[in-house]
Amino acid sequence: MRRAVGPLLAVTVALVLADSAIVTLALPDILQHLDTSVAQVAWVLISFNLVLGLVAVPTAVVFHRAQPRILGAIGIAVFAAASAWCAVAQSIEILNAARCLQALGGALALVGCLELLIDVYGERRGLAAWITAGVVGTAAGPVAGGLLTQAISWQAIFVVQVPFAVLAVPAALAVRDVPNVPELPPEADDPDDGEPAQQGPARHRPAIRHNLTLALLSAALTAALFLLVLLLVDGWRHSPATAAVTVSVVALAALAARPLARLLDPSPEVEVAVGSFLVAGGLVGLALLPSAELAWTIAPQALVGLGLGLTVDQLTAQAMHLRLPRVEHAAWTIGARHLGVVLGLAILTPIFVSDLQDAQVPAQEAITSLVLDAPLTAQDKVALAKALGDELKNQQGEVPDLHSAFVAADLPADARPAAAELERALNDQLERAATRAFRDSFLVGAGLALLALLAMVAPRRRSSPEDS
Template identity: 60%
Template structure:
């Protein structure tokens, strides 16, 4: 029962980033620009942010959480099927909006249902928070593997039966929810104010983490032309480090303020390091990702616990944390996407000049150089600011056997030039994201230092 509800929470929050590694494939299949396809993420996160608190207000009414949760699960599953069937970017975005509306009901209802199923408020809320962090961290990895193995549509198809597993569980808890109705009603009349510092820190960190969960995978797949599967394996460092950080923090029994400050610094440091990668080897991203993952594990669930601790009604304050996190994601996308897309366009002219120089200096026949230059020019122009695949231009040129090794060496040099240009183009966005994470130190320092209770 608890596992099924936690899985539902994880899936809904995973969807905030699960399509990240699929975006390049969606971009190509649906013939969209990077700035347009980013709305597949933005629409979901924006609607989830706006709907979380109203959904929470509905779920705190006596006996409403199971019904709202079951309805949300059905809506989410139906919209997921709609996403899989989408044949245009517009239809996909509309389906994502509906998905987020259902998801908001699922998340907020599951907070109440997990508390009921756990029989303990703090334990249930902790499970809810951990499930959300795990989903957000693992989402891009799962999405990348499914995209590579099957298709981007399979991401949404697999979600349908998994979330529907929670429908009978929600209905089964309806009796317990009614029994707890009087307590919930009392808590509504004595609603506490949201924890502004914790929620602001969550928003800033979520904005910063957009760089790790969105920009990094775009750099790997679009900038460096790595496969979604390789990119997915590469970014597993983040969830693994996040899990490790949580285990260490619980063992050390560190205070929530200390965890939040240390985590924000780690995330900021990791993102800044991603801005100064020496070359296009994915191995260089591992240490910065580990820092980001450690910071994620230290901050998000502890800040969520602070925002929920001793505040009633519970679901309403859970709604504020979800709203804060996803407002942060939307803000991160709004701030960072224009930066790196503009930098990619700015890098296009210098890259073309460098490519032209390499082609002119190549030890190839003049006719082959002309054909190659023409093909490369078409590839660069057709991508409209995206990093092009130069292989078709080389495939179209007829070469003697003696010239093929030279052409291959030229192709490697050109790819290296493009990868360096792409890496530089993402630098400013990573640095801005790092600054957002470090800004979170300010609200985090305003938190009261509390340590987990023994046995918690």
């Protein structure tokens, strides 16, 4: 059991942070199964990130003197119970309530697991394990969610988390009690600007620059992961499993970032600035896809993944570096990341929803043009136009499935080769329209990553001439 404690706690951290985006690929299934609206189903994603972002710091402030093993065990248990509740939810309201509770338990679990991992592995390795588990969870969440949704169901996403979390409860309790965090002497300086820490118990100010950069990058990464899976599933009509395998490029590239950084040995600031630039470049690449072939998404995703691997763990480590209470500063990074996700969704959702609506007219005109000029007889064109019109009416607000229109048109055998060619051309137009509709959102995401870059490279304020 003792050997499994560390890995189980790290898996728990990864699970909690994976939950931030794990349902992205399951949203269409949830929408259908719970018979809800697009606006409500988006809250399955938003509610978790919003609650986790808002409660992380207060949780750390209130509970940082509690025993981490108790705190962690309670948090993990609540997280497990809420995950099970999510799996059996029969309405969107219940699911969103369960997601809020999951985030609450997740906040306690993250705060508790940090101290427990440090106790198990030591200061440096424990912190690194906590940070790395978070990065892996963030990058792998959409992949795992997509595969589970395709292979089993959206409920499976929550069910599989329960046994890991249940095992992690005794693992947390098995860690021996750790002493409370040390206090700094009153003269201890702020690690960022050299200002003295506040008097009394050690309490440094949060690292605003790093947390702000983290929030902006999280918003940009939301654009990459959330929008890309939407484009793949709803725009290009790939299965959740195909989309999951495709976006796994981000997670794999994130793993390659650390060896690259070790090889070139940049300063932490350069590493974060370059990572932000890579995320921005990857998002511009996703905005400029030359076709709807999955292969074209690989290189931009690799850039985003490299950027993710260079930035998130480095920023988290820098935001916590020599700051006390450590758990509070860890909570600030959690808050920044998840509120950044909410910020990204809040900025990007209205943009791409509006762009998707605007894309309908050019798509319909392109379809009309191709049908009018198709090498079919007038009667076949009229039959097809009627079937297409019905299909477009039935699928208002979504990218239509034109194949059923071609089946419904019931064309004669000699017209089928031309009809099949036309169907391919029309699907190409739909893919073009969907891809174009996501362009502005990806570019806005790239803008957020560039803002993160600016936040990192902006000149630092110095409190006194002696510090400079």
